[in-house]
Amino acid sequence: xxxxxxxxxxxxxARATLLHPSxxxxxxxxxxxxxxxxxxxxxxxxxxxxxxxLDDGRILHAHFRMNGDWEFGKAGDELPRFARAVLxxxxxxxxxxxxxxxxGTIELHAAGAALDLGLGPDASDxxxxxxxxxxxxxxxxxxxKPALLDQKLLAGLGNIYAxxxxxxxxxxxxxxxSSLTPAQVKALRKAVAAVLKRATGSRYTDDSTVDLDVxxxxxxxxxxxxxxxxxIVQAGRSTYFCPHCQAG
Ligand SMILES: [Zn+2]
Numbered sequence: 001x002x003x004x005x006x007x008x009x010x011x012x013x014a015r016a017t018l019l020h021p022s023x024x025x026x027x028x029x030x031x032x033x034x035x036x037x038x039x040x041x042x043x044x045x046x047x048x049x050x051x052x053x054l055d056d057g058r059i060l061h062a063h064f065r066m067n068g069d070w071e072f073g074k075a076g077d078e079l080p081r082f083a084r085a086v087l088x089x090x091x092x093x094x095x096x097x098x099x100x101x102x103x104g105t106i107e108l109h110a111a112g113a114a115l116d117l118g119l120g121p122d123a124s125d126x127x128x129x130x131x132x133x134x135x136x137x138x139x140x141x142x143x144x145k146p147a148l149l150d151q152k153l154l155a156g157l158g159n160i161y162a163x164x165x166x167x168x169x170x171x172x173x174x175x176x177x178s179s180l181t182p183a184q185v186k187a188l189r190k191a192v193a194a195v196l197k198r199a200t201g202s203r204y205t206d207d208s209t210v211d212l213d214v215x216x217x218x219x220x221x222x223x224x225x226x227x228x229x230x231x232i233v234q235a236g237r238s239t240y241f242c243p244h245c246q247a248g
Contacts, residue, residue, distance in 0.1 A: 004095065005043040007072045008052060011089040012039045014075075020084040020102055027108050035060070035087075035108070045122040047155035057111025060087075068099035120150075123157040124196045130182075130189035137177045137185065144180065144188075145173035146235040157192065159237050160215045161199060165191040167214040172246045173232075173239045214240045 016035045018024045035054075042053040052060040062068075071080050072095055075088040085097040085106050097106060109115055120136065121128035136153050137144070147153055148162040157165070166173050168191035171184055180188070213223050217240060218231040227244035 004050060004070050007070075007093060007095055008040045008087070008089075009043050010040065011091065011093065012037065013054075013087055014090045015086075015088040017086040017088075018084070018106070019079075019086070020099075022102060023085050023106050026106065031108055044127070045125050046117055046119040047122060047151060049117055049119065051115075059109040059113070059115060061107045061109055061115070062097060063105045063107075064099065065103040065105075066101050068097065068104035071096045071098050118152055119155040120153045122155045123161075123192055126193070128154075128189075130186040133189055134180070134182060134185040137180055140177040142177060143174045143234060144171060144177045145239050146237070147177045149235070149237065154192075157196075160212065161192070161195050163215045163240050164195045164199075164213055167241060167246060168195060170245050173234065173241050214242065216240065 013035045016032050018027060018032060038058070039055040040052050040060075041055045044051040044053065048064045050062045050064075052062070054060065068084075071083075072093070075092045075094045077094075079086070080096060080098050082098050082100040082102075083096045084099050084102060084104065086094055087096075088094040097104065121132065133154070137147065140147055140153070145162055145166060148157055148165070149159060163173065165188060169184065169187040171180065171188060214229055216238075217229045219228050221227065222229055222242040222245060225242065225245045227242050229240055230243050232239050232241075
């Protein structure tokens with residue numbers, strides 16, 4: 001995502017090409033040509049959706065499903081296998097939508113179109129704020145741990161990293177979402193960023209290879225206070241926490 005941002009943000013589209021028939025059905029040649037000259041103002045990720053906000057208000061919306069990804073290079077380089085779409089920029093760089101199973105999609109949304117993906121901001125996106133999270137939690141019923149797994153609140157945070165984040169922020173997973181203080185919400189926002197930074201690459205799959213602080217450590221001493229970690233089940237998912245330092 002940061003790579004997409006680095007390569008696309010601020011660049012001006014010189015040519016857009018759709019290579020796969022399923023993509024061509026979604027964006028007509030005329031609309032495709034209308035992309036020429038548009039500048040990518042902002043790149044946003046929500047779950048597996050990537051939104052390239054153009055300077056004319058339109059949004060180029062890529063959605064990877066199983067295993068799509070962007071590849072970066074110079075215009076004119078040989079195309080990678082399974083290239084489905086290409087955006088060339090005015091400085092002769094390009095990004096290529098590569099998707100071996102061709103299950104991903106690209107769409108172009110008109111300026112001002114309401115875009116409801118049913119998703120909150122992406123957990124790993126650095127642009128969402130503690131204030132946004134606080135606002136979303138303020139009206140929310142139920143405990144904080146299941147809330148963090150709700151993609152409408154925050155997209156892309158798995159069960160493991162929700163537990164890790166709460167441990168790091170010293171928040172009781174059973175605490176009511178709306179009861180968190182602004183200081184707790186701020187600590188939680190920071191904790192999510194720190195946990196995901198450490199776990200880069202394993203966000204969606206949860207098959208982490210990093211050392212976990214609390215997840216799957218039932219009965220073992222808390223890494224902060226040595227109290228035995230406890231396991232409970234919330235909304236059908238295991239939650240691990242330290243009953244001593246996550247008491248608040
Ligand atoms: Zn502890």
